[in-house]
Amino acid sequence: MNLTEKMRQEAAQILESKEADLVIGWGGGEYYWQSPPLFLEDAAGAAELAFSPFIVNNLAKYLLEELESHEKAALFVKGCDTRGINRLLQDHRIQREAVLLIGVPCAGLADREKLKAAGYDAGLLQVERQGDSFILTLEGEEGAREVPAGEFLLDKCLECRYPNPLVYDRLLGEEVQKPRERDPMARVREVQKKPVDEKYAYWQEKLSRCIRCYACRNVCPACNCRECIFDQNAPRWVGKANQLSEKQNYNIIRSFHIAGRCIDCGECQRACPMDIPLMEINRKIIQDLTELYGEYEAGIDPTDVPPLGTYRAEDPAGFSER
Amino acid sequence: MSVAKEGFEPLIVAFCCNWCSYAGADLAGTGRMPYPANVRIVRVPCSSRVNPSFVIRAFQRGADGVIVAGCHPGDCHYHSGNFFTRRRLSVLRRLLEYMGIEPERFQVRWISGSEGAKFAQVMTDLTADIRALGPNRKLRDAL
């Protein structure tokens, strides 16, 4: 049985047995790269579930709303998604007993942009994972084409440390082994090396692109406040004018609000329509927190205390204490 | 980013905790210890009351330098406030530096209620540093 079939069977069984009154999973779309979220209350709908190398959406944040009208929600979760679950648990935004987690081991997801760049986008009907390869089904072509998966993975998947779910009630399929292929901090170190004015220019160029669509915030499991400061009028924390300073303000404060809380999933950067390398900011903070206050990974253990929620009397400072 | 420095009078926003640094500034006054008038104090109960948003806002509105001053670690009137300040603002300071803001422009210092002379010295040095850097245009609202 392939993963799509397993997902469908699992969802149908959960809803039939009333183990949960909602299943959130991924469906198929019109195009090969689409994988929209699917909200199922009826077992009959389970047939719409589809596993593909594009199930990138972290479904965890839908819980915030859905659990207001459902007793218990079942959710399909990848490794990175479970860090988001832990984030929500630690922030007391969901109760563990209100969710049923169906773990899905993930060896990395496909990047449409990379496929495009290799000339595979037009006429591509389906992409499937098979071992270390992606199997591409192309329109009007006999048989399928096999390409090495590693060349077409999302960047964030190359940097992944948790291909297997960290928390789950049931696991679909076998755990996968996937070494981290890229050092996620490499870019931070590169940017950091620039002289101060070059850094400013670098970020000025990146952040001036920001259109304040807030996709980065909306997709982020750590941005889970009932009412975001960026939406408030009184006080007005960030102005509405379309100018660089407000974009800088937004991006600095957004990253600060997830300092010590960012689960390093990379969704903000992936969701950004303007290609702002947001993870280079988030990871700078992760790097500094580690350097100053010790190794810490958010979203691993929901019972720990994030580094900005605690202190030690002998802490070092990032400034002169003379 | 360097602009004409001649006749430049920097604006420096100093967030001072009520119990130590604000009292230190009072003591500098009582002791008639002069320091540049460029420094404008915003009184907060504790350095831990300083939200990074306040710092960014100051730069947006035209501050050339921002300093947060609190009690020495271990001496916080509220026991542990400045320990949180130390963590939060260490992160913020490194982040701002990473975003291209000269580290001199955002400083955090511990100044006790008995350190009037230190208050005056810190503010004098800070003003000199900022004066040398010239006006800040980074993070600033378009005029």
Place this chain on the structure above:
Amino acid sequence: MKRVGVFVCWCGSNIAATVDIERVIAAARKMPNVVYASDNKYMCSELGQASIRESIEKENITRVVIASCSPRMHENTFRKTVAAAGLNPFYLEIANIREHCSWVHKEGEVGTVKAISLVRTAVAKAARNEPLTPSSLQITKRALVIGAGIAGIQAALDIADSGYQVDLVEKEPSIGGRMAQLDKTFPTLDCSACILTPKMVDVAQHDNITLHTYSVVEKVDGYVGNFTATIRKKSRGIDMEKCTGCGICYEKCPVKVDSEFEAGMAKRRAIYVPFPQAVPNKPVIDRENCRYFTQGKCKVCQKLCPAGAVDYELEDEVLTVEYGAIVVATGFDILDLQAYGEYGYGKHPDVLTSLEFERLVNASGPTGGKILRPSDGKPPRTVAFIQCVGSRDQAKGKAYCSKVCCMYTAKHAILLREKVPGAKPIVFYIDVRTPGKDYEEFYNRATDEYGATYIRGQVGKVYPEGDRLIIRGVDSLSARPVELEVDMVVLAVAVTARADAAGVGRMLGITTNAHQFFNEAHPKLRPVETHSAGIYLAGMCQGPKDIPEAVAQASAAAVKVVGLLNKDSLVGNPTVANVDESMCSGCLECTQVCPYDAIKEKSITERRGRETLTRTVAEVNEGLCQGCGACSVACRPGANNLKGFTNEQILAEVDAVCL
């Protein structure tokens, strides 16, 4: 629309000589929301205050800015003025144009420019001031005194005599503390026990004092007027009701260990009374050394006890008691001499600490008050007293002066001469410090009447030669090396804070200085208060002091406690954190950063369409909150906001500062 009135004070010439008041007023009149601006030579004078009150009423002013001295000086004065005019006292903001301006910016017109900026900032904040009402707190009419040395005893007695219930907690099996170990006391040479023991008996018999010996305070929660303490009464292994204190039990105990009370100069048993005048005068079983507890058999004391009071199974008792006020009188330790190998302490039995010497001189001590060398039991002919061992020593010891050593060393020299006729006391000192009534005279007696030799200089080495000790040092007045042969060396060891002082401080929420002595709220004007309201200090735990000072401080602390307990209720601090429940996500990050445990989670129920939802939010206990605002910053959406220093206010101040 807020109507802000601005009142600019000249402070005589203090402000007006530097700041152009006219310009400040003219500028203020143009500021947003300002409807009125005026000046006065002395705003704090009755005339000045009257002018503020009149203007508020006449001009229908709803928010007040006073540009004057520091708010730390007159904020309360002017709040009362504003309240007298019928406004909420927290409608006031002060622009500090004296300490932060006229006194430090005297060059040219910069002071005036800055004063205008400070006024503009205060106006911006004042326009956003909300009415604040302090909460009223009840007061538990009971006091806790931690530590039953002379300071704790005095504080407990004074509070109890004023009619309030006091719990006196002492970790040792008896009250009395360090003073009980001393022989005579300077400068009168009256016997320490003779003046202390009557007070100890008073404590034991006082109707208003509940004594908890062999007990520790494990936890303190709450706030002024409403503390809750957890006290562990360690099991003595003795049924205190049945025990008659006859003493048979410890006569036959087979275990002998060093007596803490005798500073290790004598042995005690595993079941013991620390000293003959102990209160309570009933034994305790030292479980670490008792043969029954270490080896499982013995029970000699139980077999011998005629009252059947020995009970090995007795367990610790844990009490939770509420108090309105706390006096901390936890005393002191003496410095560990590990870093001072040159004096030969621990290597040669005739090198003693001053506390050990104190026991040696004491009539109830190990030698019955005869000064005898521990090595051979012979009386010493020459005794060297070395002062400042660890005190005034930034390199190896403590930077501070221990304050009592000069005087007790003079006392030791006198006692030596009295007890060993013809003996020769030689004192090495850095400075002889004798401030205190009759202190200098006492020191003069030691040198003039008792022939003590004082050598100004430090000792570099003490080593044995034959059965005597050689001292090598320098006489710094003649700049010549000194080498002396003596029979005994007494080290005036630095007093230190208790080893666990920092931990006790954390438990109580009070701070310590660099040497772990507890910090008073103000070194001159609030010497017995701490920064935590309702917690007071007495005795050495706050810093080195002698007995009369410790007693005076204890009585002062007691007055503070009585003054507090006399009140019917307390006015709380209204600048506390506040949670907007509609916005709060219930992440509870604010609870993690609160030093007062003042924020708790709370369940609320609300309607959302047809559903009734229950969700968690944070709730601030206004009695516990001290208003630091750390939680308001931890709150990402700003649901948690600090009254009096709100996000709106501070952002408005920043905007105004930068104009």
